Amino acid sequence: MQKKAGPLFYVFLFVFVFLVMFPFLWILLSSIKPLSELFGEEAFNWFTSHPTLKSYVSVFVNYPFLKYLWNSTVIATITTVYTVFVAAFAAYAIARLDFKGKSVILGIVLSVSMFPQIATISPIYMFVKKFGLTNSYLGLIIPYTTFALPLSIWLLVTFFRKIPFDLEEAAKMDGATPLQTYFKVILPLAVPGIFTTSILVFIAAWNEFLFALTINTAENYKTVPVGIAMFQGQYTIPWGEISAATVIVTIPLVIMVLLFQRRIVSGLTSGSVKE
Amino acid sequence: MKNEKKSERRLAYILVAPSLLLILAVAIWPVIQSFYFSLFDYRLNNPAKSSLHLDYSLNLERYLESYPFLMNALKQEVAQATGEEKEQLASLQERLQQVDEEIRADEEVAKRYKQVDEILNNFEVPSEEIKIVSIDEQAAQDLTKTMQDAKQTLKTLNENGQLKQGDKLTGLANGLSGAIIEPNFVGLAHYKNYFTDARLWKALWNTTVFTVISVSIELVLGLAIALLINKAFFGRGLVRATILIPWAIPTAVSALMWKFLYDGQNGIVAKYFADIGIINNMSELLTTGVGAMFAVIFSDVWKTTPYMALLLLAGLQTIPSSLYEAASIDGATKWQQFVKITLPLLKSSILVALLFRTLDAFRVFDLIFVLTGGGPANSTETISILAYKVMFSQTNFGGGSALAVIVFICVAIISTIYIKFLGADLISDRK
Structure with missing residues (x-):
């Protein structure tokens, strides 16, 4: 067409x-x-x-907006790095190795990514409360695993599958173990896929609202979405500040999207299109 | 070769294990726990209900802070009293002694009893795990009965002025009866209550209305946009970036943005809608039920139609153009080509996009929480919002968990239906 x-x-x-x-x-x-x-x-x-x-001045002077930005950055970065790291091993095994129960595992991953957050919130809230993790970075990083890990595995599996299988055969012929093959052959080729996955996981963690709303309630630990949403007071809504804050969080997103749009699109559509 | 296969399999399990364990611990286990919570009358703001008790239990800290002093005070009273009162008090003393022995008859309880006693004697605070001990139902009921009688007797005697330390005694008796923790297991009572609760049905209805309308509009618009931009044109990258921005911005932030645009006094979108006659006056958008639902759906369509278009566009691009060439040589019209080629080949892309969008829409929380808070008069309250309110505003974790489980079951049903249509396509090994 x-x-x-x-x-x-x-x-x-x-x-x-x-x-x-x-x-x-x-x-x-x-x-x-x-x-x-x-x-x-x-x-x-x-x-x-x-x-x-x-x-713009007021956003930084009258609200701990810089702190919100910092909190979101730290939480989203750590979540991304650790889930993508753990997921990369699992995704490699699912995509490239031969073992029983593969489709069951992928099925579990897919179903967990469909879990409604509200169904896990009460036990997770009790858990972080019990261990004194409310109002801490770890208190959000742990719950964020619920959506970040299945998402990472799902995306990485599709990327790993795209790498030609002949490469592994050749490595095997040369006497490489599967682990050597992974680190020397597959991983370098999977870097673009890992990068794309990281962008999508980062955006998901950056945008998360429900866990952040319930777990980190102290000013000093709020993330950007909750922080901005809570700008509205009981009776007045400071639209000027809200507009400025919205522009501030949108600009980096626009830049990121402009730079990485091809990757983001390939990540978003990789799970849904048969090739 | 066989050995190699075996070691490959072992390696695979080792590589998958950390992810699976994490998923089990942070996602699957909480869902199971949510279901378990929903079987209890579990309230965070009520000390007697702030944990889950299947059996009767005893708060040994409270018990030991009252029992010895009550016995002591009773002893003094008995020594001073005469006649009928003396008998009453003595029998009370004896019954309490008996119940105390009955409680301690259990070895585990006796051990903890001693432990807590020692801790209290050292003026330390026993931990939650140590001080709460589950006791035999019979013993618990005997204690409850004894305490009821004791309170009654002491109250009457105190009112008649026949006690020296009346207020102290009644106070201690109250403290002692407060040490008994009744089981707060309620079975399926929460579910039963909610299924007859109009608010739940209203929330389910709102969720369904929101999901069906917004997802259908998004599908139709998304497909139209995808078909239109499925061609080579100048500025493609820019358009793609534009499409991604609404998707990438946090939903909570975009909801707030729309709240500003919909504002009854200063909202530009509200003004334009009123000017072209979609609404009668500007304030209608956020203050009437229909208006608010429209506003919420409109925002969702704005945010996710581009995303839908993107998914469908990717599907369209996998259809070989030779098919269309062949069809037009055979004289097929554009519409015939769309129905006979595009739709069938796009089927699985459409279903996958629909599946993810339907589930997302059904779980909607951020958008409505920020934009309308579920109002006005609960007209946009979805099931997730209701569950959140019950859990965190009413601090009723039992009831809220029951609602969360209902959301979970609905989502499971929706996915099962879609996956039936999709077949195993979604998780099959594609090479």
Whole structure:
């Protein structure tokens, strides 16, 4: 179906992109409005004539936003590194080695990735409470394993399967053990897949809300999504600060997506397309 | 060769083991525990119900903080009392002694009894594991009965002014009866209660409405977009990046963003919707039930349609273009090509995308929690939100766990149905 695109197509494309991006655009425009222009008649003006960075300053001065960013970064990074590390071994075995119970294991991995979080929250909450892990990094890293590990295994298995099997045969011929084959032949070839998996796991851990909401309730240990969501007070909602904070967390995401879009797409679709 | 196979198999199990153990410990075990919790009247804010008790148990710390002093005080009273009161008090003293012996008849209890006694004598605090001991049902009932009688007798005597240390005695008697912990096992009572509770059915209905409507819109729109952009064009990478941004942003953050856009006074989207007549006035979006459900679905469609389009686009790209060429040579119309070639070959991609989206939508939490909190008047309260509220606002972990188990069962049913359609495609070895 490879046809050339006509001018009408580009119009459609522009409208589509505009609609998808509109909320971000509006938030960006609102984030530089002075407080008085966020309410009343002026609230619907697209462009402010008095742009200001006050909201951005306020986010860092009046809220521990930097701390939220740091917490999220630490938690998401550690979760990603450790789950991808553990998953890489399991995925290699499932994708490349011959043993019984393979499809059962993959079935378990897939079903666990479909578990609703709410079904595990009460025992996990009791567990972290019992061991004094509420309001700590470990208190979120452990629960995050529930979704990060199945996701890593699932993605890595599909990546490992794409590596040609002849390579292993050749290594075997040369007398390499399976473990040597793994480290010397497969792993170097799997680096792009591991990288893609890491990006997706990182995003999933960065965005997680329910565990973060219930387990890390102290200001000093909140993550970004919970922190921003809790900006809203009982009676007032500081829209200026919320807009600024949203822009701040969106920009790195936009950069990441622009840089790695090919990888992300290949990761997202790898489990769903038969090739 | 056989040996080699064997060692390969052993290696495989060793490599898989850490992941499997972790999954078992952090995902499967908690689900089993959730089910177990749901069989108890388990409440964090009530000391007698803050742990799970299948049997009667005794809080030895409380028991030993009251029993010796009660006996001592009774002894003094007996020595001073006369006539009928003396007899009553003496018999009470004797009965308490008997029950105490009955409790200690059990070897394990006797051992712990001594242990806790020593700890208390050293003015230390016994740990939860040591101080709570399960006791024989008969002994527990005897103790309860004795304490009821004791409280009654002491209360009457105290009111008549026949006791020297009346208030102290009644206080100690109360303390002693508080040491008995009744089992809080309730079986399937939570489930029974919820199945007759209108709020649960409403939440299930809301969840279903949200899931069915948002997923169908996302499928149709996603498919349309995928078909349209399945061609070579300038700026492809940019479009793909645009598509990914709503997916990549934290749901909680995008929900807050939409809350601003929907705002009844200052929300730009609310204003445009009112201007083009989708709603009568701006405040309708977040203050009426229908409006709020629409708002929630609209946000979800915005966030996940692009993702759906991406999954389907990847499926479309695996269909060889030669098929379409052959079809058009045979004179098939565009619509015929779509129905006869695209749809059948896209079937498994569509089903996989639908499976993941349906499950995600059914578990929806972040979006609704931040955007509407389940309101107004529970009109957007989904089953996950309800379970969360019961657990963490009402601190009713038993009931909340029962709801969580219901979510789990629904999700299991949905996946089973989809996987039936998909067959074993999803986990089969593709080479």
